[in-house]
Amino acid sequence: MPELPEVETVRDGLDRLAVGAVVSDVEVFRDYSVRRHAGGPAGFADELRGRRLAAAVRRGKYLWLPLADQTEPAAALLAHLGMSGQLLVRDPAVVDDWTHPHLRVRLHLDGAPSGARYLDFVDQRTFGHLSVVDLAPTPDGAPGGHGSPLAAVPEPAAHIGRDPLDPAFDVDAVVAAVRRRRTGIKRALLDQTLLSGVGNIYADEALWRARLHFARATDRLRPVEVRRALDAATEVMTESLAQGGTSFDALYVNVNGESGYFARGLAVYGREGEPCPRCGTPVRRDAFMNRSSYTCPVCQPRPRAGRW
Structure with a gap:
């Protein structure tokens, strides 16, 4: 999507x-x-x-x-x-x-x-x-x-939250709202009532940049860690926008029928088994909400049992 x-x-x-x-x-x-x-x-x-x-x-x-x-x-x-x-x-x-x-x-x-x-x-x-x-x-x-x-x-x-690129986006309010939730950080990033626009691709890319595993519990994250994830989401989407978005097939095109090129710059999404661009460890894929999550096992260590 x-x-x-x-x-x-x-x-x-x-x-x-x-x-x-x-x-x-x-x-x-x-x-x-x-x-x-x-x-x-x-x-x-x-x-x-x-x-x-x-x-x-x-x-x-x-x-x-x-x-x-x-x-x-x-x-x-x-x-x-x-x-x-x-x-x-x-x-x-x-x-x-x-x-x-x-x-x-x-x-x-x-x-x-x-x-x-x-x-x-x-x-x-x-x-x-x-x-x-x-x-x-x-x-x-x-x-x-x-x-x-x-x-x-x-x-x-009307129920959709503002997105990170919106000038009226209140990052402090969103950080506080995320930390009040008892869920995983990726689920929070995908919750369109908290903030909008972030989907599976950019959530994975943002969390890799922020060095956070998708299952990290939001109520256990420090404010600086949540802000780091939000800043990373803003950064990765801004870079993708400059390249016309991400296209994996002919189903996404702009109004002229042209494809986006950010797929060439993805660090982990869709790269199972390929080396992490930061440390070289093979990228891992996990099932997540009937989809997939891609992480680096070294850069994004999975939380210990009881700390999800």
Whole structure:
């Protein structure tokens, strides 16, 4: 599933290439891709026609485009990319009759700054979805996410914590909240109500940089250790963002259909048996929450029994 750097790469592309356009028409090719919209495909299309894409905004892994007409946006197009969802801005040079084999929804655009005709939602595995949702004010009065000064967030994302790259992210409050939990540090990093945007890949990379095992108990960690993990998560996601995110296959691309390249710089994730870049010890893989965790047994020693 795309994590913060991948979603931010898509957000940036939408901001440059599609924001400002007016939706002139909507085609829904697979009803399931708008299953979360209360009005169904017809209602989804009706709520988008004639609306201007006012901004492209992200909080954690949530991505939305506030919709404007003559007033301040009160609703937004919310995109959940799932495992394989892609938002592709179609270049005007591409012939009109081209369609992706997994095209699910197409927005026809007028007046896009790039001259794009379409914004396509492509989703091979169909876990992603689009919906038009109401915006709710942020409790702290700060912008809802990166990409807009509007102090509002989509109602389905209101419970999501701010991410480490958000200027309004309160690191001291998050450190305290993590230490109040009785869980493992990786589970805490993945808890989107505590902080958003960190997924399995970047949690493993951050914990390797912070020299912390994924099972270290949060209530036994010192504040400086939790802060070190958060700083490492910020660092690794910033570096990934500079390279367009992490791609392991063709399922993650930016709005131009290009892949990210941070996979080449991963230290431990997906590198079972390969040498740790820091000490040379073979990287270990452990089962974790129906997924995997990758650690260096020397740099990240497993906690002793009774100290999980």
